[in-house]
Amino acid sequence: MDLANDNPAILRPWIAHYPDGIDWDVEIDTLPVHEQVLAACARNPFAIALDFLGGTTTFGELARKIIAFAGALQHQYGVKKGSRVALMLPNTPFYPIAYYAVLRAGGTVVNCNPLYTVHELSHITANAGADVMITLDLTQIFAKAEALVEAGHVKSLIVCHFPDALPLMKKILYSVAKRKDLARLSASPIANRITRFEAMIARNETPDAVVIDARKDIAVQQYTGGTTGVPxxxxxxxxxxxxxxxxxxKWGCGLFYPPSKVIAVLPFFHIFAMTVCMNVPLCNGTQVVMLPRFELKALLSIFMRTRANVLPAVPTLLAAIARADSATAEQLAPLDVAISGGAALSNEIRTEFAGKSRALLAEGYGLTEASPVVCCAALRVPSKPMSIGLPLPGTDIRFVDIDTGKVVGIGEDGELQVKGPQVMVGYHNNAEATRDAFMDGWLRTGDVGHMDEDGYVFLVDRIKDLIICSGFNVYPRIIEEALAEHPAVEETNVIGVPDQYRGEAPIAFVKLRAGAQVSEAELKKFLAEKLNKIEMPREVIFKDALPKTLIGKLSKKELREEYAQTRVVK
Structure with a gap:
C-alpha cells in the first residue's frame, strides 16, 4: 500500500498536531554527508567544530585533515567506492576526521565498538570484508586490533596517537604519566602492517574525485542485533x-545551529550518536563537545566550561544525572534540551530529571535500520507524557497485528512498521534477514505499541520480549514501569522464563537505591494495586547491579542466561 496516494487526513493524523513551523511533506535533503560537512567548514573555517577535553579543532582544520586523510586513504591503501574501512575509535577528534575522509574517498564506514571482544569484532570485520582498520594506540584498544590482524580478519592498521587529541599541557602530562597505557607500535609483531595516522595527514595529498550515487552507494555498514544473535x-x-x-x-526548528553546542558523550560508533551528536550539528556549523566515555563529574564540568545546551542521552545517563547529589541546578543551568533515545524512558526518570533540570526532556525513537530516528517528541515545546512523539517529516508508520498481519486501528496495539527515505536498503550478504525485515515494503521494527487519535506514538514493548502467560500477552515494560514507582527501586528489568503451569512467567530483577530496603513480599504487595494477577512477577530477585549494553541500555540477554543456569523450570 502506497500511503502517498491515500488520504493523509486519515492515514497521517500526526500532521495536524505537528509543532508550528514544521511540515511533514517538506523537501528532504539527500546530499552526501561528507559534502555537507565540507561545505559547513568552508562557510566558517575559524569557528570551533570540535572540543575534546578542552582541546579544540576549527572547521578549517577539520576540513584540511579530512581532505588530506581521504587522499592518503586513496593513494596509500587504494580505498575507492565500495571499499569497507573499519573504525574502532572512541569519541576523539580522530573519529569525525576518519569518518568523513572514508566517505570522501568513496569508501564505506564499518563502525566497531572498542569494548567488543575480539570474537565479536572478528565476525564484523570478516563479514564486512574490511581490509583496513583505523584505531588508537591505547593498549586496551590496540591489542584487539592487533589480534584481528594476526587472525587474518584485517590486513592493515592505521593507528592514531591518543595524546595528539589532547590540548598541549594535557598531552605532555599524559605522555609522561600514562606512557604505560600506550602501545609500542614498533615492538608489535605486525609493525610492518601499521601506518601512523599523523604521517598520512602530513602527506597532504589531494583526493581524486569520486562520483557518488546517493541512493545506491553505501555510506555506512552498521552492525546490529548483537544482543540477540549474530550481528x-x-x-x-x-x-x-x-x-x-x-x-x-527540520524537526529541531534551529536547535542544531549556532550558538547551540551539542554534547557527545554517547559514542559515535553507535548510530544514535553518529547521526544526532555528530552529523547533524557539524553539517550545520555547530560545535560538538566530546567526552571519550561517560563520567558524571566530567560531564557536569562541560556544562560549566562550555555552556553546551543540547544533550543527546540514554535513560541510564539521565537517571545518573537526576539522582546524583553532586549535580546541581546551577551546573545544569546551560542545558536547554535533553533528547533521550536508545531505550524506553520511564516516567520515574522523567520526573526525577525534571526535579533537577529545567531543560525540556524529549524522548525519541529509532533503530539502526532507519539511520536511526523514526519518531521524536517536539524539541521546542512539551509533548504528551510517555509518548515517543510523532513521526518525523517524510516518515510514514503503521501498526500491524502481530498474529494476523492486518493493520490495526487507532489505539490498538500492534507491531510498529516504518516507511521513509531513512530506511536501509537491506542487510549485507543476508537475503533471508532482509526479507524478514520487511512486510509489503514496510520495515518491521519488532516493537509493539499504538497510535492515539492525534498521531502520538506509544510503545509497549519488544515483540521478542513479549511473555505469553496462560495464553495472555504480558509486556515486561508494564511491570518495569510499575516497579519503578516504588521509592526503594533504582533499576529493574523483567524477563520471561519457562513455567510448567502457565507456559511462561515474568521474573523481575531489581536493584535498590543506596541505603534502601524492601522485601520481595512488600514489593509484590505494592504491585498488586498496579498489575493484574497474570502480570504479577513469579519471583523478584535483588541484585547489586543489573547488566547493561555498551551504550547503557539495560540488557535482558545476560539475565536470561544467568537465570537459565541457576534455576529450574517450575
Missing amino acids: KGALLTHANIAANMSQID
Whole structure:
C-alpha cells in the first residue's frame, strides 16, 4: 500500500498536531554527508567544530585533515567506492576526521565498538570484508586490533596517537604519566602492517574525485542485533544518512545551529550518536563537545566550561544525572534540551530529571535500520507524557497485528512498521534477514505499541520480549514501569522464563537505591494495586547491579542466561 496516494487526513493524523513551523511533506535533503560537512567548514573555517577535553579543532582544520586523510586513504591503501574501512575509535577528534575522509574517498564506514571482544569484532570485520582498520594506540584498544590482524580478519592498521587529541599541557602530562597505557607500535609483531595516522595527514595529498550515487552507494555498514544473535550489517546509503539528518534538522526548528553546542558523550560508533551528536550539528556549523566515555563529574564540568545546551542521552545517563547529589541546578543551568533515545524512558526518570533540570526532556525513537530516528517528541515545546512523539517529516508508520498481519486501528496495539527515505536498503550478504525485515515494503521494527487519535506514538514493548502467560500477552515494560514507582527501586528489568503451569512467567530483577530496603513480599504487595494477577512477577530477585549494553541500555540477554543456569523450570 502506497500511503502517498491515500488520504493523509486519515492515514497521517500526526500532521495536524505537528509543532508550528514544521511540515511533514517538506523537501528532504539527500546530499552526501561528507559534502555537507565540507561545505559547513568552508562557510566558517575559524569557528570551533570540535572540543575534546578542552582541546579544540576549527572547521578549517577539520576540513584540511579530512581532505588530506581521504587522499592518503586513496593513494596509500587504494580505498575507492565500495571499499569497507573499519573504525574502532572512541569519541576523539580522530573519529569525525576518519569518518568523513572514508566517505570522501568513496569508501564505506564499518563502525566497531572498542569494548567488543575480539570474537565479536572478528565476525564484523570478516563479514564486512574490511581490509583496513583505523584505531588508537591505547593498549586496551590496540591489542584487539592487533589480534584481528594476526587472525587474518584485517590486513592493515592505521593507528592514531591518543595524546595528539589532547590540548598541549594535557598531552605532555599524559605522555609522561600514562606512557604505560600506550602501545609500542614498533615492538608489535605486525609493525610492518601499521601506518601512523599523523604521517598520512602530513602527506597532504589531494583526493581524486569520486562520483557518488546517493541512493545506491553505501555510506555506512552498521552492525546490529548483537544482543540477540549474530550481528547483521545494515546497509545505509548516503541518501539514507542524509535524509535522516535533514528530517532531524527540520524537526529541531534551529536547535542544531549556532550558538547551540551539542554534547557527545554517547559514542559515535553507535548510530544514535553518529547521526544526532555528530552529523547533524557539524553539517550545520555547530560545535560538538566530546567526552571519550561517560563520567558524571566530567560531564557536569562541560556544562560549566562550555555552556553546551543540547544533550543527546540514554535513560541510564539521565537517571545518573537526576539522582546524583553532586549535580546541581546551577551546573545544569546551560542545558536547554535533553533528547533521550536508545531505550524506553520511564516516567520515574522523567520526573526525577525534571526535579533537577529545567531543560525540556524529549524522548525519541529509532533503530539502526532507519539511520536511526523514526519518531521524536517536539524539541521546542512539551509533548504528551510517555509518548515517543510523532513521526518525523517524510516518515510514514503503521501498526500491524502481530498474529494476523492486518493493520490495526487507532489505539490498538500492534507491531510498529516504518516507511521513509531513512530506511536501509537491506542487510549485507543476508537475503533471508532482509526479507524478514520487511512486510509489503514496510520495515518491521519488532516493537509493539499504538497510535492515539492525534498521531502520538506509544510503545509497549519488544515483540521478542513479549511473555505469553496462560495464553495472555504480558509486556515486561508494564511491570518495569510499575516497579519503578516504588521509592526503594533504582533499576529493574523483567524477563520471561519457562513455567510448567502457565507456559511462561515474568521474573523481575531489581536493584535498590543506596541505603534502601524492601522485601520481595512488600514489593509484590505494592504491585498488586498496579498489575493484574497474570502480570504479577513469579519471583523478584535483588541484585547489586543489573547488566547493561555498551551504550547503557539495560540488557535482558545476560539475565536470561544467568537465570537459565541457576534455576529450574517450575
